[in-house]
Amino acid sequence: MEITMENIRNGFEEVGYISDPEVIVTVYLALKLQKPILIEGEPGVGKTELGKVLSQIFHTDLIRLQCYEGLDENKALYEWNYQKQLLKIQIMKETPSCDHVEDDLFSREYLLERPLLKAIQSEKKPVLLIDEVDKTDEEFEAFLFELLSDFQVSVPELGTLIAEKIPMVVLTSNNERELSDGLKRRCIYLFLDFPTVEREVAIIKAKVPEITDKLTRQIAKAVNLIRQNTEIKKKPSIAETLDWARALLTLNEDGLSEKVVKQTINILLKTKTDIESFNKQIGAAALDEFARS
Amino acid sequence: MDKTLEANIVRFTHLLRLTGIKVGSGEVIDALNALTFIDFSDREQFKIALRSILVKRKGERDIFDHTFDLYFAPLEERERQQIEHQMRQKQKQQQIEEAEQDLTFEEEKLELSEEEKYLYSQMDQEDKSKIKEYIKKAEEGKSRIWEPTVKSLIENVVKGALRKWLHSHQDQVDLKDRVSTGDEQLDYILEDLDHSAPSRDESLMYEDMQHIKDKDLPKANLLIRRLAKHLVTRISRRYKRSRRHQLLDLRRTIRDNIRYGGTMFKLKYRSKRIQKPKLILICDVSGSMARYASLVLQFIYGIHSVLGQIESFIFSDDLEKISHHFHPGSDFNQLMVDIMNESRIWGGGTRLHKSLSTLRTNYSTLLTSDAYIIILSDTKTEAIDDTLQELQAIKKSVKDILWLNTLPEQEWEKSKSTKTFQALIKMYPCNTLNDIEKITHSKIFN
Numbered sequence: 001m002e003i004t005m006e007n008i009r010n011g012f013e014e015v016g017y018i019s020d021p022e023v024i025v026t027v028y029l030a031l032k033l034q035k036p037i038l039i040e041g042e043p044g045v046g047k048t049e050l051g052k053v054l055s056q057i058f059h060t061d062l063i064r065l066q067c068y069e070g071l072d073e074n075k076a077l078y079e080w081n082y083q084k085q086l087l088k089i090q091i092m093k094e095t096p097s098c099d100h101v102e103d104d105l106f107s108r109e110y111l112l113e114r115p116l117l118k119a120i121q122s123e124k125k126p127v128l129l130i131d132e133v134d135k136t137d138e139e140f141e142a143f144l145f146e147l148l149s150d151f152q153v154s155v156p157e158l159g160t161l162i163a164e165k166i167p168m169v170v171l172t173s174n175n176e177r178e179l180s181d182g183l184k185r186r187c188i189y190l191f192l193d194f195p196t197v198e199r200e201v202a203i204i205k206a207k208v209p210e211i212t213d214k215l216t217r218q219i220a221k222a223v224n225l226i227r228q229n230t231e232i233k234k235k236p237s238i239a240e241t242l243d244w245a246r247a248l249l250t251l252n253e254d255g256l257s258e259k260v261v262k263q264t265i266n267i268l269l270k271t272k273t274d275i276e277s278f279n280k281q282i283g284a285a286a287l288d289e290f291a292r293s
Numbered sequence: 294m295d296k297t298l299e300a301n302i303v304r305f306t307h308l309l310r311l312t313g314i315k316v317g318s319g320e321v322i323d324a325l326n327a328l329t330f331i332d333f334s335d336r337e338q339f340k341i342a343l344r345s346i347l348v349k350r351k352g353e354r355d356i357f358d359h360t361f362d363l364y365f366a367p368l369e370e371r372e373r374q375q376i377e378h379q380m381r382q383k384q385k386q387q388q389i390e391e392a393e394q395d396l397t398f399e400e401e402k403l404e405l406s407e408e409e410k411y412l413y414s415q416m417d418q419e420d421k422s423k424i425k426e427y428i429k430k431a432e433e434g435k436s437r438i439w440e441p442t443v444k445s446l447i448e449n450v451v452k453g454a455l456r457k458w459l460h461s462h463q464d465q466v467d468l469k470d471r472v473s474t475g476d477e478q479l480d481y482i483l484e485d486l487d488h489s490a491p492s493r494d495e496s497l498m499y500e501d502m503q504h505i506k507d508k509d510l511p512k513a514n515l516l517i518r519r520l521a522k523h524l525v526t527r528i529s530r531r532y533k534r535s536r537r538h539q540l541l542d543l544r545r546t547i548r549d550n551i552r553y554g555g556t557m558f559k560l561k562y563r564s565k566r567i568q569k570p571k572l573i574l575i576c577d578v579s580g581s582m583a584r585y586a587s588l589v590l591q592f593i594y595g596i597h598s599v600l601g602q603i604e605s606f607i608f609s610d611d612l613e614k615i616s617h618h619f620h621p622g623s624d625f626n627q628l629m630v631d632i633m634n635e636s637r638i639w640g641g642g643t644r645l646h647k648s649l650s651t652l653r654t655n656y657s658t659l660l661t662s663d664a665y666i667i668i669l670s671d672t673k674t675e676a677i678d679d680t681l682q683e684l685q686a687i688k689k690s691v692k693d694i695l696w697l698n699t700l701p702e703q704e705w706e707k708s709k710s711t712k713t714f715q716a717l718i719k720m721y722p723c724n725t726l727n728d729i730e731k732i733t734h735s736k737i738f739n
Contacts, residue, residue, distance in 0.1 A: 021337060022345075026341065028330070029327050033323060033326060033330075035323070082558075083558050083559075181349075185349075189349045230515060
């Protein structure tokens, strides 16, 4: 697919990813400039989804590196297949001429590719999703610099491996810690906020088409109000909005009511503290009234 | 690309740097490259393209948007900005000249800085009259013998009065005096930004916690919660990182590899247990520390909700333990009310030596070699020498003592207590939320 704004917009629409011009222009520029996209935002606003959607619309592989504390090069880039190397040594013990064993042992045959190397070696331009990069340590972040700016990695025994096809890289961060300036400089930045009521209406319609317009609007307004409350710590994600919509559909509700909000609020809010805060700060009756207004 | 557009983008990035947004040369080049791919006659597309390349923090987006709107404004709008800028400059000059006329002693101008004169011009009539009255009385009652020193004495008194007035009217006066960039358009845009830019969360970060207004407290509390979360992340990471230095577990390796005839196919490692440091927080809640205390307790509350191993105390005349108030799911506002209602010492005087002595006597089991003590206080206490002795005694039992000092750093040099304790204890400024952020990023527990 040719990279144009029009094609990206159409592609997003086809797979049901409702986005605004900011997302489209940023993705378009990242692809044109061959730069990674760094997406920040609250959990559940569709950061990871964007990576998945890109692989769908470009009909290519999604290579995902899920970051966590303590992630290192061995798990992210490559590892030597130690067992296979030992087996080779055992076999070669029986063979008298084994001059080249040492060279053989560090050939690609014995290399276990991890996501980053897989992305570099891929024959078809893949989407590399480095998810929740803020969970890694600062050293790992620095290790990513070479990959993200030059799309190459160094394996001491093999030398520098340069990407055959520059991957489309998407990094996501929940902003648990501030990322380094070095990493940010190498990326194009996109901040994804929770959707507006209008956009959320469009998302619900795209994902739960059976639901009535009236209920869709009420759900979007109610969720929007809950998210604005600063006392609620884990704000409802888009996925939770959709779950709520599906639940209300299953219950054959065609509109919100105080009773139904009380019965189903646990689909949106997942902790006891948040439910208590909701009851204290907003309350089912007020939410229902606001959503209906 | 059109050279004018190129120059304009470079100038715009220069302006962004002056507003505090970090823009590197690489990003400027990227921005110029990006323009070859977009339709820059489409204003929205043009703005998004520049923002996605030049801005890398959520908090800077509003400032960018505002700067963009001013810089790339239509011609009429730019002319309006220029006229307003000139009018403001003229008005300020006029106010300073009027102040000069008021502030004379025996028809001779008092030696005050431009900033001080401007400050005077911002006072209401009643406050101005008090200063004028004072000068007038000094003129009437002065002795000819002391004439040369009388004027400088009056100048010092006036300066003191202006400083005092500023302290209580900080919200009303904008003393930001930007150095000219040498580019008139940039100057008036910057001035316009000072007057009309949306307040970003970051501005709260630099405000003395004592002066944070009630209306900004919810925002400050959110920032504090974020900082607490960052600190907890750092603390846990520091220990997890040590897992990298794995040791080979020879016993388990041999046992597991017997099935392969003793060949070491599978290596087994010993991993270090993840430990988080034991923290003892001691927070000053004496009269002068009230506002800091409520914000810092919010910070402690944030840490408590994630990290269990904290013992928290408050002190003024004596020490009180408050850890039991911080249980999961507790509401912070209710918690503050409970602490304040239960406390016998909230808002009292400051007797740190007595409080530390109580800590040593009643809570000696907490003072172990793996514990860090964090004291939050402005160091203003009775019996400095006794306090120092107590600190010396406690320091021997614990891993380290860290002091978060709420006194502005520039005043440390003048404060005897700060200088005394600083000789023994590592001290970090903790006057603004930005200071707290720096602490969360520093490796203070190393």
